[in-house]
Amino acid sequence: MDSVSTSTSVVISGVSRGLGAALARRFAALGHPVAGCARDREALDRLRADLGEGHLITVTDVTDADAVERWAGETVRRLGAPALVVANAGYISPQAPVWETSPADFRTTVDVNVVGVYTLARAFLPRMATGGTFVAVSSGWGRNPRGRLAAYTASKFAVEGFTRAIAQEAEELLPGVTAVAVDPGGGVDTAMLATCLPDEHTEYPGPEAWAQVAADYLLHQVPKEPNGASLTVPGP
Ligand SMILES: NC(=O)c1ccc[n+]([C@@H]2O[C@H](COP(=O)([O-])OP(=O)(O)OC[C@H]3O[C@@H](n4cnc5c(N)ncnc54)[C@H](OP(=O)(O)O)[C@@H]3O)[C@@H](O)[C@H]2O)c1
Numbered sequence: 128m129d130s131v132s133t134s135t136s137v138v139i140s141g142v143s144r145g146l147g148a149a150l151a152r153r154f155a156a157l158g159h160p161v162a163g164c165a166r167d168r169e170a171l172d173r174l175r176a177d178l179g180e181g182h183l184i185t186v187t188d189v190t191d192a193d194a195v196e197r198w199a200g201e202t203v204r205r206l207g208a209p210a211l212v213v214a215n216a217g218y219i220s221p222q223a224p225v226w227e228t229s230p231a232d233f234r235t236t237v238d239v240n241v242v243g244v245y246t247l248a249r250a251f252l253p254r255m256a257t258g259g260t261f262v263a264v265s266s267g268w269g270r271n272p273r274g275r276l277a278a279y280t281a282s283k284f285a286v287e288g289f290t291r292a293i294a295q296e297a298e299e300l301l302p303g304v305t306a307v308a309v310d311p312g313g314g315v316d317t318a319m320l321a322t323c324l325p326d327e328h329t330e331y332p333g334p335e336a337w338a339q340v341a342a343d344y345l346l347h348q349v350p351k352e353p354n355g356a357s358l359t360v361p362g363p
Pocket of ligand 1: 140141142143144145146147148164165166167168170187188189190214215216217218239243264265266267310311312313314315316317318319320
């Protein structure tokens with residue numbers, strides 16, 4: 128059976144708030160079965176109740192490769208092979224020069240933003256529907272560095288390189304599967320933006336407005352060529 132035509136399910140990490148929550152709600156409203164994860168149990172309970180039947184909202188830490196592997200297996204059993212995987216979960220610490228950035232914060236940034244993309248790629252790429260798209264959520268600061276956010280910059284530059292490498296693997300070993308790095312584009316008013324731009328974050332659009340454009344872009348408008356592209360969600 129050709130899974131391209133049958134699969135409409137979408138996987139998103141980091142759905143307890145922000146861009147991931149807005150994407151999950153938008154995809155569900157459009158009729159797509161959604162598999163989502165994060166760590167905040169209460170926020171996930173609320174999302175699960177709001178989305179209703181036919182979705183899989185799970186407490187899973189993306190830095191735990193075994194847990195992500197179990198989540199991926201359950202996702203495919205319950206919702207089928209995903210057409211789209213969005214490795215969205217992310218972390219940022221408040222702006223500070225690197226000598227004031229603690230080793231714990233630096234490690235957390237790399238763990239969530241880089242290892243957390245690796246765990247999703249490892250678990251989901253070989254389980255994707257033919258023609259499926261793996262999206263690693265990047266940032267403008269994954270293409271142009273930002274002083275006082277060196278850990279975040281390093282993590283998102285790593286995401287860009289990692290995605291180009293796994294795109295080569297997909298090209299060779301997973302026919303029809305595409306991996307791309309996507310910058311949400313311009314800034315979206317979330318808890319993360321409030322952490323790094325505390326004085327300006329409210330000037331940016333909210334996640335719901337962003338998801339209206341982004342959901343369609345990620346599922347239908349991401350070009351299949353070149354595999355490994357660095358893309359940006361278009362403005363509303
Ligand atoms: N907002 C922007 O303007 C902007 C701009 C460029 C790029 N981005 C990128 O967009 C993505 C989403 O950002 P956002 O603004 O929506 O951030 P956010 O509001 O802080 O949300 C981050 C999400 O990631 C989840 N998460 C964090 N650590 C996790 C872990 N270990 N395991 C599972 N889930 C985890 C959080 O849930 P729990 O805490 O419940 O686990 C939360 O749902 C990130 O990759 C970010 O770098 C955002």
